[in-house]
Amino acid sequence: MKITQVETLHADGGYRTCSYIKISTDEGLVGWAEFYDGFSGATLAPLVLAFGKLAIGMDPxxxxxxxxxxxxxxxxxxxxxxxQAVAAIENACLDIAAKALGVPVYQLFGGPFRDRVPVYWTHCGSYRVRHAALYEKLGYEPVRTLDDFTRLGREAVAQGFMGVKTNPVFFDKETPYMFNGGFRIAPGFLDRSISDAxxxxxxxxxxxxREGIGPHTGLMLDVSFSQRPEGYLRxxxxxxxxxxxxxxxxxxDPEALAMIRSRTRTPIASLEGLHGLHEYRPYLAGRSVDTAIIDPMWNGVWQSVRIATLADAFETHIAPHNPVGELGNLMSLHFCAAVPNVRIMELRPDEAPWTRGFLTHTPVLEAGHMLVPDRPGWGADVNEEALRAHPVRAA
Known part of the structure; x- marks a missing residue:
């Protein structure tokens, strides 16, 4: 079997563009993967296609x-x-390899360790501030006060989520605003310091x-690259x-991260921005985190399983960074099913509703867990007709 064509497809995802890679073979099998185009401000699709040319003729x-x-x-x-571009190709090839054998992707790694994965609501409330106009247009309740965070917490518990994660939102201006994570150009973003207020x-x-979710649901905060060690520790x-x-x-800085972890009782999660075993090794060897976050979309699921195995050797939990849509959810699900040391999975439950139609089969959420599918490959293909019905909007 040989790769004959590598394509990228895109569609409107509301506040973002949904991006997919399609790999075709000379035996008629097609592999799919989702990738995050433009997350860093640079367009990834041309690199995916450039590396795709190198992959033509290879056995997927x-x-x-x-x-x-x-x-x-x-x-x-x-x-x-x-x-990340190579990871997109790797992930689509995993879909083909599993389909060729008639098995789910997790079987390629000896799984599954589990048939359902606990999930948490990520960017809870904070994205409704960052993309306020879109979410209000979609009919979601806006976030304008602290009371709205309490309301969302109750909503998350009612829906069965095992935890909620948010980003800092401030109310000291005319309209609420989400903090800058330290990687998007804006006034003061290079300072990476925080005031007492x-x-x-x-x-x-x-x-x-916490008032909304109660004492038993997990509470998480994501502050990205926004601080230096002193600010993180405070x-x-x-x-x-x-x-x-x-x-x-x-x-x-693995030493700085280990120092922060050693001087607080608050558990530390990190590392989602790393790529490959070599970048993860000094952080894991330095015991710098309680939970190592691994992005299966940016590393590739095959590479991510290797990183998770290394983390397991250091008795460290892992959790997937899962910042996109339904195919990304399936890819993270198979990753979580394939390794023993997973803790919880990230999920965005309030994505634009039409994006659920981009797949032939959507993941199933049940009692705070996402069910691991047993269909071949990722368990779904991309519905190209649905993508065409939602063309990418001009920026």
């Missing part, structure tokens, strides 16, 4: 060899969006969410009374 069933071969061409500029505002926001210590499931933060 030899996933590891194909992935490592393409990554080897990036050694002089490894990681980043080059790694904003520290207290974060505590108040999480207290409002925040972690201020949040200790709220008994967080984890504080999620990112910093390109």
């Amino acid at each position: 069933r030899q996933v590891g060899r194909l992935s490592e071969s393409l990554l080897a061409t990036t050694r002089v500029a490894a990681g980043g969006i080059s790694h 904003h520290l207290q505002a974060i505590v108040d926001q999480l207290a409002a969410l 925040l972690a210590r201020r949040l200790e009374p709220l008994n967080l499931y984890w504080l999620e933060l990112d910093i390109r």
Whole structure:
């Protein structure tokens, strides 16, 4: 079997563009994967197609060899969006390899370890602030006060979610606004420091969410790359009374991350921005996190399983970074089914409703868990007609 064509397809996803890779073969099998185009501000699709040209003629069933071969061409500029482009190809090849055998992707790794995965509501409330006009147009309740976070917390519990994660939202201006995670150009974003007033505002926001979810549902906060070690540590210590499931933060310094973890009772989750075993190794060896976050879309599920195995050797839980749509959910599900040390899975429940029609089969959510499908490949194909019905809108 050989790869004959690599294509990218896109559709309107509301506040974002939904992007997919389609790999065709000379035996008629087609593989699909979702990728996040433009997350870093740079367009990924041209790189996917460029590496796709190198993959033409390769056997998609030899996933590891194909992935490592393409990554080897990036050694002089490894990681980043080059790694993400190769990951998209790797993931579509996993779909083909599993379909060729008539099995789900997790069977390629000896799974499943589980047939359902606990999920948490990510960006709870914060994205309704960041994309307020869109969410109100879609009919979602707006977030304008701290009371709205309490209301959303109750809604999350009613829907059965195992946890909720939010980002800092501030109410000290005319309209609420979401904090800058340290990687999007805006006034002051290079400072990476936080005021005492904003520290207290974060505590108040999480207290409002805790009031809504109660004492037994997981509470998480994601502050991305927004601070230096001093700011992260001040925040972690201020949040200790709220008994967080984890504080999620990112910093390109394994020693600094280990220092933060050692000086607070708040559990630390991190590493979603890393690519490949070599980048993860010093963080895991340095015992820098309680939960290692791995993005199966940016690393590739085959590579992600290897990283999770390394984390398991250091007795460390993992959780997938899952920032996109329904096919991304399926890819994360198979990753979670394939490894023993998964803790919980990220999920965006308030995506644009029409995106559920982009797949032939959508994942099933039941009592706070997403069910792992047993159909071949990822368990669904992309509905190309549905994509065409929702063309990408002009920026």
